[in-house]
Amino acid sequence: xxxIIYEDNYEKFYPLINLFPQFRLRVGGRTIAxxxxxxxxxxxxxxxxxxxxxxxxxxxxxxxxxxxxxxxxTARFRMPRVDSRIVVNxxxxxxxxxxPPFPGSLSEIKDALETIVGLMPVKGMIMNDLWEIITxxxxxxxxxxxxxxxxxxxxxxxxxxxxxxYTARGAQIHRMVFxxxxxxxxxxxxxxxxxxxxxIIGPSYIGAGTIVDRAxxxxxxxxxxxxxxxxxEASVFQGFSNKYHEGFIGHSYIGEWVNLGALTTNSDxxxxxxxxxxxxxxxxxxxxxxxxxxxxxxxxKLGIGTLxxxxxxxxxxxxxxxxxxxxxxxxxxxxxxxxxxxxYDLGKAIKTAQTVLSRRNVQMSHQYEQLIRTLxxxxxxxx
Numbered sequence: 001x002x003x004i005i006y007e008d009n010y011e012k013f014y015p016l017i018n019l020f021p022q023f024r025l026r027v028g029g030r031t032i033a034x035x036x037x038x039x040x041x042x043x044x045x046x047x048x049x050x051x052x053x054x055x056x057x058x059x060x061x062x063x064x065x066x067x068x069x070x071x072x073x074t075a076r077f078r079m080p081r082v083d084s085r086i087v088v089n090x091x092x093x094x095x096x097x098x099x100p101p102f103p104g105s106l107s108e109i110k111d112a113l114e115t116i117v118g119l120m121p122v123k124g125m126i127m128n129d130l131w132e133i134i135t136x137x138x139x140x141x142x143x144x145x146x147x148x149x150x151x152x153x154x155x156x157x158x159x160x161x162x163x164x165x166y167t168a169r170g171a172q173i174h175r176m177v178f179x180x181x182x183x184x185x186x187x188x189x190x191x192x193x194x195x196x197x198x199x200i201i202g203p204s205y206i207g208a209g210t211i212v213d214r215a216x217x218x219x220x221x222x223x224x225x226x227x228x229x230x231x232x233e234a235s236v237f238q239g240f241s242n243k244y245h246e247g248f249i250g251h252s253y254i255g256e257w258v259n260l261g262a263l264t265t266n267s268d269x270x271x272x273x274x275x276x277x278x279x280x281x282x283x284x285x286x287x288x289x290x291x292x293x294x295x296x297x298x299x300x301k302l303g304i305g306t307l308x309x310x311x312x313x314x315x316x317x318x319x320x321x322x323x324x325x326x327x328x329x330x331x332x333x334x335x336x337x338x339x340x341x342x343x344y345d346l347g348k349a350i351k352t353a354q355t356v357l358s359r360r361n362v363q364m365s366h367q368y369e370q371l372i373r374t375l376x377x378x379x380x381x382x383x
Contacts (some may be wrong), residue, residue, distance in 0.1 A: 001063050001079045003040060005033055006048040006109050008068035008093075013130050014280055015297030015332065016238070016255055018316045019371050021049040022069035026223050026238050027133055028140025029187050029205035032069055039076040048106055052374045054367065066109055067094040072140060075123040084118035088126050091093065096120060129279070130295060131287045134251050137236055138203055138219045142375070164202065168192075171206075184219070207239060223256075225360055233268075235293065240360055250295030255316070257356050259301045266308035266341045268293035276311040279329040287311070297332065299353055316375060317349045332379045347375045 007022040016025060023033040030038065037045055044056040063079050067086065071093040079096060086094035095116050099104075103112045125136050164185035167173065171188045176196040179186050184203025188194065191209040200206065200217045207224035216231045223239030230243060233250040237243070241254050245262035252266055268291050270276060276292040277284050294308045297316035302308070305323030314320075315332035322337050330336060333344040350372055354364045 001043060001058050001065065003036065003043050003045045003065045003067060004048055004058055004060070005036060005045060005067050005069055006106060007050060008070050009128075010050070010069070012128070015135075015313065015315045016130070016133075016253060016295060018332065018375050019256070019298045020052055021047065021048075021055075022083065023047060024131065026221055026236055027072060027127070028203075028221055029189075030140075032072065032287075036067060036071075036073055039073055048104070048109065050106070052371060055102045059104050059327055061100075063096070064102055065094065065096050065099045066103070066112075070127045072125040072127065072136065073122065074125065074145075077120070077122045080118070080120045082118050083116050084120035085113070086120050086122055088122060088124045091126055093124070093126055118350065129287070130253075131289055131292055133236060133253055134292065136264050137221055138234065140221075167210075188199075189224070207237075213244065227259075236292070238298075240362075249292045250293050252295065254296045255300070257299045257353065258296050259356075261302055261304035261306060263304060264308070265300050266293045266304040266312065267310040270310050274349040278311040278313055280313055281329075281331070297358070299349070302326070317344050317353075317372075319344060331383070333376055346373065349376070 005023045010017050010022045013022060024031050025221060040164045047055055048058060049055050065079060071088065083098055084096045085092045086096065092113065095113055095121045097112065103109045125139065127133055127136060164181040165179050166185065166318060167188045168190040170190040172193045172195045173188065174194060177194050178199040181202040186200055186202040186204050188206045189208040193208045193211045195211065195213040197214045198212045201219060202218055204217055205221045207222050207226065209225040210222050210228065212228050215228045217228065218233040220232045220235045222228055222237045226237050227242045227244040230246045231248045235249050235252045237254045238256045240256045241258040243249060244258040247260065247262065247264045249266055251268040275286055275288050275290060277286050292311050294312040294314060296314045299316055300314050300318040303321040303323060306320055307325045309325060309328050312328050314330050315334065317333045318330045319335045320326045326336065333349065335342045350369060353372065357364050
C-alpha cells in the first residue's frame with residue numbers, strides 16, 4: 001500500500017498557499033502531510049499538486065490511498081479491499097483504489113472520485129475554508145503530542161503546571177519561564193530556545209530553532225526558526241517569520257518569511273461581537289466566526305505601529321509602511337503607504353527575499369525564484 005496526498009480546493013486557502021502546496025500548511029504541531037505520515041509511519045507517501053510546483057508525476061502500481069489535503073486524520077485505518085470513497089462525517093475526503101488505472105494528476109483524481117460508489121468512514125477533521133485552520137489548530141496538538149510520546153521526548157521542566165509538557169532533545173528552556181499545560185499539551189521542538197520571562201499556555205507547539213523572548217504564547221503553533229515576542233494567542237506561524245517585539249497577534253495565520261514590525265497589532269473581535277467577514281478580491285464571505293484575526297501571505301513586511309483590522313487578508317510580498325490602520329484586503333505584490341498602493345517591482349521583491357533568506361542561512365534556489373516569478377505572473381494577469 002502507498003498514500004498519495006493531493007491538493008483539494010486549494011483556491012479557498014489564498015494567500016497562504018501561494019508559494020507552497022496545500023499539504024504543507026501547518027495545523028497544530030505539524031503540517032498536513034506530516035500529520036498523515038505520523039499515523040502511517042512505514043507507508044510511502046507521494047504528492048500531487050499544481051503544475052507550478054514541478055512535482056514528478058506519480059504512477060503507483062499497488063493499492064493506493066488518495067487523501068485530500070483538507071483532511072486532518074486522527075486515527076490510522078486499514079486499506080479497504082474494494083475501491084471506496086474515504087469519508088469523514090459523510091463528506092468525501094479521498095478514495096482507495098486497489099487496481100489500475102491509478103490517477104496521477106489533479107484532474108484524473110477528480111474524475112476517479114466520480115466513479116467510486118463504496119464508502120469508507122474514517123476519523124478525522126476537515127478544513128473547508130481558510131478560517132477553519134484557526135478553529136482546528138487548538139485541537140490537533142492534543143492528538144499529535146499523544147502520538148509523539150516515546151520518540152526521544154523527555155518531560156520535566158521547572159516552573160511548569162500540568163504533566164503534558166514535552167521537550168525534544170536540544171531544546172533550551174531558561175529559568176523564569178512559565179509553562180502551563182493545564183488545558184492542553186506543550187511541545188518544544190529540537191533547538192528551540194525559551195528565554196526568561198516568557199510564558200506558554202497549552203495546547204501549544206514551538207518549532208525547531210525558534211526563539212521565544214519575553215513572550216506570552218497562548219494556544220498557538222509556532223513553526224521552525226521564528227522569532228517571537230509580545231503576545232500571540234490562538235494563532236499559527238508557518239515558519240521562518242519574525243514578531244520579535246511587543247504587539248498582539250490573535251486568531252491569525254502568519255505565513256513564511258514574514259516580518260511584523262514593533263507594536264504591530266491585529267483585531268480579532270468586532271465591536272458589535274458579530275461574525276467576521278473576510279474579503280478576497282472583490283468577494284466578501286461571512287465566516288460565521290466571532291473571533292478571527294488576519295491571514296498574512298509569505299514575505300509580507302508590516303512596518304512599526306501597524307494596526308490590522310478584523311478579518312484582514314494580506315497577500316504575499318505586501319509591504320505596508322507608515323503605521324496606522326491598514327486596509328482589510330491587500331493583494332499580492334503591493335507596496336502600501338497610507339492610502340496609496342503601488343505594484344512591488346518583481347526584481348526588487350526577489351532581491352529582498354534573497355536577503356531575508358540569507359539571514360536564516362538559507363540560499364534561494366532556482367526553483368523557489370521561479371515560484372515567485374510564476375506568482376507574480378498570475379498577479380499581473382488578474383489585475
